[in-house]
Amino acid sequence: MxxxxxxxxxxxLWVFGVLGVFVAVLPLLAGPYAQAIGRSVLTYLIxxxxxxxxxxxxxxxxxxxxxxxxxxxxxxxxxxxLGMAPILTLLLAGVVVALVAAAVxxxxxxxxxxxxxxxxxxxxxIFRIIIRNWNNFTGxxxxxxxxxxxxxxxxxxxxxxxxVLGVLAIAASEWFEHGKxxxxxxxxxNNEVVAKSSGINIYRYLLIAFVITSAMQGVVGASYxxxxxxxxxxxxxxxxxxxxxxxxxxxxxxxxxxxxxxxAVILGVLGEYLKLYIPYGHLIVYGLIIVxxxxxxxxxxxxxVRARMRExxxx
Amino acid sequence: MSxxxxxxxxxxxxxxxxxxxxxxxxxxxLIYGVQRAGLYAAIALPMALILGVVHIVNLAxxxxxxxxxxxxxxxxxxxxxxxxVAMLITAPVMFGVGILIYKLTISHAVKGPELxxxxxxxxxxxxxxxxxxxxxxxxTRKISLDxxxxxxxxxxxxxxxxxxxxxxxxxxxxxxxxxFLKRTRLGxxxxxxxxxxxxxxxxxxxxxxxxxxxxxxAAGLMGxxxxxxxxxxxxxxxxxxxxxxxxxxxxxxxxxxxxxxIVVSSLILAVAExxxxxxxxxxxxxxxxxxxxxxxxxxxxxFRRSS
Amino acid sequence: xxxxxxxxxxxxRLGVIHDLSMEVGAESVGLFxxxxxxxxxxxxxxxxxxxxxxxxxxxxxxxITGKPTHEIVRSGVALVPQARELFPFMTVRENLMVAAxxxxxxxxxxxxxxxxxxxxxxILGERSRQLAVTLSGGQQxxxxxGRSLMARPRVLILDEPSLxxxxxxxxxxxxxLGEMKKEISILVAExxxxxxxxxxxxxxxxxNGRIVIAGSASELAHDPEVERSYLGL
Ligand SMILES: Nc1ncnc2c1ncn2[C@@H]1O[C@H](COP(=O)(O)OP(=O)(O)O)[C@@H](O)[C@H]1O
Ligand SMILES: [Mg+2]
Numbered sequence: 144m145x146x147x148x149x150x151x152x153x154x155x156l157w158v159f160g161v162l163g164v165f166v167a168v169l170p171l172l173a174g175p176y177a178q179a180i181g182r183s184v185l186t187y188l189i190x191x192x193x194x195x196x197x198x199x200x201x202x203x204x205x206x207x208x209x210x211x212x213x214x215x216x217x218x219x220x221x222x223x224x225l226g227m228a229p230i231l232t233l234l235l236a237g238v239v240v241a242l243v244a245a246a247v248x249x250x251x252x253x254x255x256x257x258x259x260x261x262x263x264x265x266x267x268x269i270f271r272i273i274i275r276n277w278n279n280f281t282g283x284x285x286x287x288x289x290x291x292x293x294x295x296x297x298x299x300x301x302x303x304x305x306x307v308l309g310v311l312a313i314a315a316s317e318w319f320e321h322g323k324x325x326x327x328x329x330x331x332x333n334n335e336v337v338a339k340s341s342g343i344n345i346y347r348y349l350l351i352a353f354v355i356t357s358a359m360q361g362v363v364g365a366s367y368x369x370x371x372x373x374x375x376x377x378x379x380x381x382x383x384x385x386x387x388x389x390x391x392x393x394x395x396x397x398x399x400x401x402x403x404x405x406x407a408v409i410l411g412v413l414g415e416y417l418k419l420y421i422p423y424g425h426l427i428v429y430g431l432i433i434v435x436x437x438x439x440x441x442x443x444x445x446x447x448v449r450a451r452m453r454e455x456x457x458x
Numbered sequence: 459m460s461x462x463x464x465x466x467x468x469x470x471x472x473x474x475x476x477x478x479x480x481x482x483x484x485x486x487x488l489i490y491g492v493q494r495a496g497l498y499a500a501i502a503l504p505m506a507l508i509l510g511v512v513h514i515v516n517l518a519x520x521x522x523x524x525x526x527x528x529x530x531x532x533x534x535x536x537x538x539x540x541x542x543v544a545m546l547i548t549a550p551v552m553f554g555v556g557i558l559i560y561k562l563t564i565s566h567a568v569k570g571p572e573l574x575x576x577x578x579x580x581x582x583x584x585x586x587x588x589x590x591x592x593x594x595x596x597x598t599r600k601i602s603l604d605x606x607x608x609x610x611x612x613x614x615x616x617x618x619x620x621x622x623x624x625x626x627x628x629x630x631x632x633x634x635x636x637x638f639l640k641r642t643r644l645g646x647x648x649x650x651x652x653x654x655x656x657x658x659x660x661x662x663x664x665x666x667x668x669x670x671x672x673x674x675x676a677a678g679l680m681g682x683x684x685x686x687x688x689x690x691x692x693x694x695x696x697x698x699x700x701x702x703x704x705x706x707x708x709x710x711x712x713x714x715x716x717x718x719x720i721v722v723s724s725l726i727l728a729v730a731e732x733x734x735x736x737x738x739x740x741x742x743x744x745x746x747x748x749x750x751x752x753x754x755x756x757x758x759x760x761f762r763r764s765s
Numbered sequence: 766x767x768x769x770x771x772x773x774x775x776x777x778r779l780g781v782i783h784d785l786s787m788e789v790g791a792e793s794v795g796l797f798x799x800x801x802x803x804x805x806x807x808x809x810x811x812x813x814x815x816x817x818x819x820x821x822x823x824x825x826x827x828x829i830t831g832k833p834t835h836e837i838v839r840s841g842v843a844l845v846p847q848a849r850e851l852f853p854f855m856t857v858r859e860n861l862m863v864a865a866x867x868x869x870x871x872x873x874x875x876x877x878x879x880x881x882x883x884x885x886x887x888i889l890g891e892r893s894r895q896l897a898v899t900l901s902g903g904q905q906x907x908x909x910x911g912r913s914l915m916a917r918p919r920v921l922i923l924d925e926p927s928l929x930x931x932x933x934x935x936x937x938x939x940x941x942l943g944e945m946k947k948e949i950s951i952l953v954a955e956x957x958x959x960x961x962x963x964x965x966x967x968x969x970x971x972x973n974g975r976i977v978i979a980g981s982a983s984e985l986a987h988d989p990e991v992e993r994s995y996l997g998l
Contacts, residue, residue: 203573205580250753257515258756260576261706264517265749268700276742382696386584389577424592426584433581437574438566643866650852650863657850659814662838662867662916715854 155452159401166408167309170302178302182370184411185305186363189312190388191395191403193359196319197352199398201332202252204353205385206263207360209270212380214240214361215368216274216281222289222369224280229293230304233365240361241354248353252346255335264385271380286375293369301370308366312359316400319352328352383426387414390429393436396443405444473726480733487736489617491729496624499724500683502705503631503717504676510715511652511672514564514575518583519705520698522677525586526552526684527693531599541601541685549681556677560670568669583702591695600692620690627686628721631679635717638675648672652715700745707752727751766790766950767811767842767920772820772830774803774810781806782974784820789920793946795961795968795982796954797995803974804954805847808924812844813837824920839868843918847925849909853898857889857908860897864915871917882911885941903934910938920950927957939964958995962986970995 170181190207197204217239218232227235251262274281281287294300319325327348330338338345364384368374388403395406410432417425440447481488505519516522526548533544563582567575606620638645651658651668659665687693708727712719730751731744767789774782781803787794798804809815811822813834822830829837852860861882865875883890886907892900897908906926913921923942927935935957942951943964955961962968968985970978978988985991 198573201573203576250757254756256572257576257706258710260573261515261517261703262749262752262756264580265703265752268703269746269749272742272745382584382699389580393577421592423595424588427588427592430581430584430586430588433577434563434585437578437581438563441574646859646863646866649855653852653854654850656846656848657852659834660812660838660844660846660850661864661912662835664833664835 167306171299175298178298180412180415181302182298182305183415184407185302185309186367187387187391187411188309188404188407189363190360190384191392191407192312192316192400193356193363194388195392195397195399195403196316197356199319199325199332200328200349200352201335202255202349202353203260204263204356205260205389206266206357207388208380208382208384209263209266209268210240210244210357210360211364211367211384212267212274212374212376213243213270214364215374215379216287216364217361218365218368219287219289219374220281223287229369232369233362236365237358237362240364241358244354244357244361245350248350248357252349252353267380267382267385271376274380275376281376282374284376286373286379289369289372292372293366301366304366308362313400313404315355315359316403320400324348324352386426386429386433390432390436392443394432394443396445397441399445402443402445409444473722477729480729484736485612485615486617487732488729489615490621491732492725493618493621493624493728494732495721495724495728496621496626496628497687498704498708498728499628499721500624500631500686501680501701502708502720502724503628503635504679504683505702505705506709506712506714506717506720507635508673508676509709510717511648512564512568512669513652514568515579515706516564516673516676517576517579517702518559518586519680520700520702521583521586522552522555522680522698523684523687523701524693524695524698525555525590526681527688527697528590528594528599529681530685530688531601531693534601541603541689545682545685548685549678552681552684553674553678556674557670559677560673564673565666565669583699587695587698594695596695598692598694601688603689606690624686627683628724631683632717632721644668644671703752704748707748707755710752711755766825767952768823769807769811770821770823772810772822773818774806774815775818776806776815780974782810785971785974785976786820787969787976787979789950789952791950792966793942793951793953793964795958795965795985796952796971797956797958797961797968797985797991798954798971799994800956802971804971805924806974807971808844808922808952808954811837811922812842835867838916838918841917841919843913843916843921845906845909845913845921845923845926847928849905851897851905851908851912854896856894856896857900858893860908860912861889861915864912865917868916871915874917875915878915878917882914885914885945886911903930906930906934906938910941918949920952921945923951923953925954925956927955927960935960958985958991 170177190211194204194207214236217236218229221227221232221235222229247266251259254262275284277283293304319328327338327343330341330343331345331348335345364379368379391406391410392403393406394410395404396402414425414428417428436443442450477488480491501520501523505516508514508516529551530541530544530548533539533547534541537544559582563578564575567578608619609616610619639649640646647658647663648668648671650661651663651665655665658668691697704727708720708723711723711726727748730747734744734747735741769785769787771784771786772782773780773784785807796804796807806815810817813829813832813836817830820830821828824840824842827840829840829842852863855863858879861879862875865871865878871878888904889908889911892904897905900908910923910926926938930938939960942953945951946964946966951965953961953965962982962985965982967981968979969976970985970991978985978990980988986996
């Protein structure tokens, strides 16, 4: 039985791999509209993956929008004040957000469960208020405008950029799924006391995970801001950027790399159509997805498929 | 025990000294702070009730208030009655909403992992605010009532007096909840469930029914509190979110299960906020106070636990 | 009174109780067996806290299988759980009174019952204003027993009441149970066979979810198997 399962999963891997490459390359052939949708899917995909990477340690973050917005601002400020090349501002944003996350994390990561979750829920609001009040640097309530957008608005190029970032995000997630990092995060989630007594420096691993996932969110924010060329406190820290990734990750399946990816691809594409039909309040769908998935299929699509495959291999 | 008592006395002393200083500096800061504390405490108390009995942080707490405010708004507009008359309908409707939310969502997660509970109530919050957004758009709404502009003058300082109503509201909610928990059969059962649900089941308490009623009572109270809120403030679909976080901050400061302390924590937060607002250029920063407080309080709490 | 007719229980795929039958009449019955035999599972199944896969449980002919716990309590069964399950931040008196409040026929006579319970366990009267969490282990066990009596049950079930108590207190507790059996039916799950045999009329020995020996207290006391495994002779 064991060999069949390995062959089965190898075949599955190939099927998904070829399918994945096909889906990823498709927009490049299909034109600007498909590329725009692909860009948006990838934006939320990276956010969803990064959120999932942290929750594997048992730390639930509602702070995605906060780091996303911070990254957006870092990139636009670097372009505006330093005249930095757009692609470099993404790197800078990653570094800035990583530093902020390290500082914030060194305090809030001592909190657990609901305390951590609610503190991170406040982060977007905190960052937004600071940015809004820091008038002469950030442009205050009006936000700031760049003179141009990244790659001069070339859809294929920006899609490719997002694709590269997406692949990097999945690679980072896979790294978290294996080796020492995986062992440490899972140990922390399952039992902190045991993890501590087995010599894992919980705090260090949590901080690494928090800094990396926040930086990912910051880079996505930066690339998003560079694509549209502006930031405002209200739009850049919008609740969307927390709500949608959460829904995608849950729908696909938590605690895996591929869950958030599958969720992002399916819901991301559907979401674009939804936006056309319900321009205001389409976000209610994501709230409903969160509630329904938790109640009806807590392991998400990937969990369902896995259970189904196990059934098949048992027969 | 004596150590915590000493700590409380020191803390209490600091608060009193700070209050006196603030009063000498700008009396209105203290007055507005007390009024605001009333609002905060009233909103936080029902969250504390749910947390103390059901052991769930309801991240849709502020959204319940928002929904209640909208219900009252439309009732009072369409029936042409005062919001406080409309409240007679809003409160029972919200009681029903509480039952519905418990039965449909929370009851399925009440024995599950804490993270799932948090994500679930976050999802409920999003559904509620987006539903209102979908139905009424994100435009802000306000009812103008002539009695809310009442003011008084003492010496040279004049100030609005309507907001003292929130202090009365908080007192009523606190006393009502304490009487309920101590004096009624259902309330005593709820106390027992909050301390040990297994034990409660064993002595014959219907734990699920108790949870349902407690959530419904909290939601019903939000029906009342949301109406009071509407009489003074503008409402919009996202208005509740900040109050969820502030309420949690206050409950965490007070200690889970300690309702009277919420009054004290509300006073600290509210007076700190109105002090910051009184500093020139400070008004934009006031919303950060609660974040600083929550970090400070939870850190000292977790340090004390680990030592 | 309490009649258990070929019930089976399991946790997931793990069967724990297999086709088990027993009865408790107007008497005191012991349920003996090593750790992991299934005593707690059986007791919790009677009490509606573990699902019953098959078979029936009746109380005075009335089927209570699968009923919710609060209904079973109302029909006259009370449990003293292995883990005591008190309300730590309620006073001793509040712990007792809240239990009486939940059962209609006990509610009317709660102050009378309270006096009876205090006369059985005087310590609960002395400590009535103290929080339950401040009591010693033995006192907490007394409170757990007292609390179960507040419901004025017809059948009292105790799950390992001697667990973690010092011998003198165990002795006292079983003397009290020996007195109480005149008024109510008692089913006591125990590993401490030596002490509990003094207070029961009959007993069952449970191993791996099946009854392997049944008999009167004196029969069990002289059964070679029981002597070897439980009385350590
Ligand atoms: N909640 C549970 N889930 C799974 N298995 C359990 C559970 N509780 C008990 N068991 C198993 O059932 C068996 C009987 O346990 P229990 O009824 O507690 O025995 P006893 O009370 O006689 O010591 C044991 O093998 C135990 O591991
Ligand atoms: Mg046991």
